[in-house]
Amino acid sequence: MKVKFIGAAGTVTGSKTLIESNGVRILIDCGLFQGIKPLRELNWQPLPVLASSIDFVLLTHGHLDHCGWLPRLVDQGFKGKIYCSGPTKEIAELILLDSGKIQEEEAERANKEKYSKHEVAEPLYNVEQARKVFPHFRVVNENKPVPLDAEISAVFINAGHIIGACSIELTIENKTLVFSGDIGRDNDVLMYPPTKPKKADYVFLESTYGDRIHPDTDPKLELETYINNTFNKGGTVFIPSFAVERAQMIMYLLWQLKEEGKIPDMPYIVDSPMGVSAFDIFFENRKWHKVSLEDCIAINKMFTMITDYKETIDTIYNKRPKVVIAASGMVTGGRILSYLERYISVPETTVIIVGYQAEGTRGRKLLEGAKEVKIYGKYYPVEASILEIEGLSAHADQKGLLNWLSVLENKPAKVFLVHGENQPADELRIKIKEVYGFDCSVPLMGQEFEL
Structure with missing residues (x-):
């Protein structure tokens, strides 16, 4: 089994983690890169594997940096299923249509006012391409195993980040891989506290605020x-x-x-x-x-x-x-x-x-x-x-991220820290090592590991 970090490695956007096992390819999230120009330009690059070779996308939640590249994936030949919670499907559809519309409008404006460096500015994708994603969605029930293949299943558990947000427990090759998605706060104004995983052989943990404690202010x-x-x-x-x-x-x-x-x-x-x-x-x-x-x-x-x-x-x-x-x-x-x-x-x-x-x-x-x-x-x-x-913030801070790991009944073989800039991720790596003694890694963009 292999894992490849295609996005959200060393940065907080463009979430894409590819799992490959016995000819089955599963993409966890399919997000848009945002922020500095070198990252945004990655949105125009094809994936390192053929989109048509990916069997499933498992979507943690509907924010643009987790679902915003789906129209490109479908446009490049993806024909599989996209599994997510009901609210995530509704939110992702909204966000993709809005994203397509904004990109159409910005390309049109750039052409009209001639501030693009390109002779003709084009949108990354348009509204029509965004709509082509929708037939691929499959709604799952929280806490219920979803069979993907003969020996592969996934369970979606509440992550507390936004409505419908889930962490994903993927059972594959008799191992449990846990993808945190974005983790919410235990004391959030609106959302219920995130559900903590009890078992994991490998953990893929977000680290957005890995070096910070949210202020104790009102x-x-x-x-x-x-x-x-x-x-x-x-x-x-x-x-x-x-x-x-x-x-x-x-x-x-x-x-x-x-x-x-x-x-x-x-x-x-x-x-x-x-x-x-x-x-x-x-x-x-x-x-x-x-x-x-x-x-x-x-x-x-x-x-x-x-x-x-x-x-x-x-x-x-x-x-x-x-x-x-x-x-x-x-x-x-x-x-x-x-x-x-x-x-x-x-x-x-x-x-x-x-x-x-x-x-x-x-x-x-x-x-x-x-x-x-x-x-x-x-x-x-x-x-x-x-x-x-x-x-x-709708993200857990360093204490919250550490607490999310607190009920694991076994010691994971490795914890990969993703969805964070390098310094927060590395500080969280040190802290997890100190508190739990877990082997932690901060993967680089494009890096591949055998599990």
Whole structure:
């Protein structure tokens, strides 16, 4: 049996891990690379094996860095099945359609305004190619074995990261391989704690926050303070947010603050067609999260939900103070860019960063104090206040990752640390060795191991 690390090795995006056993090929996740240009360019490269030779894709969850390359996989000849939870299928379909649309629009805009280095800019894939993924999806039940081949089966267990997110226990060649996917937090505002694996011969563990402990602060209080300060100076708050889970978490906290009378009466807006649809999925899959039906209905009533871009334009030109939640979470695309084009140079503006910002993304540059930011080929001076609320991460920190390993009844042959930049992954490797004595490895992109 062989494992090959095609993505999310030394970086937090592009998740793709290939398992090969007795002629069967299984791809765990099929994500898009995001961030710095050398990583984004990898999206245009074919896989190191023929897409048509892959039998199954097992999808941990629906975020773009875990499912966003599926249209390319299908376009290059994949004809197999894609297994995932029900909410993951719904979210992945939303995200893929949105991704295809954004890429079509950005290619069109680059051609129109001639800021592409290519003679003709083309999208990585379009909406039609995204739709071709959908017939391959197969929904699985949580905690129930899914037979893949004569002696291969998979069990999907709750990972707590976003709605529908699962870790995967793969039984193959009489060994148990556990793929963490992205692991949520034990004390998450919305999601239930992740289920810890009890047995694993090999573990493939995410390490996004492998070198950090989440601050012991009150994110709700920070949100209250930042909104009131901005309102009092007549400004607007923008919260770039992942449309799935993070947007719903922010909505929930803002609703609580409004119910408690701690933030002002002003427009509270969700401007993300995908975010609006994601709330519907959230609403319909309540067994996956802690929020009651009554609270879901009340939250929905508080927010103006924008899907039509004409409403976006109207909102941009309305000078009244407001709070706007818009994708994308790393400020790499989406409607948040339309707002920031006009507002990033206005000193009264506040931009609140509420999630992980990968290397090379606009969000990361803003957090690192960039004096100007490039949007659609033009540079804008950054005069807005750029603030961060760290306590809202949907990823476990170093303590949480260590805790996730705590109920293993056997010592794994090896723990591979993936989905993290090199320093966090290596610090987590050292910590796991200290605490558990497990043999840990931080694989390089493209590296292959025999198991």
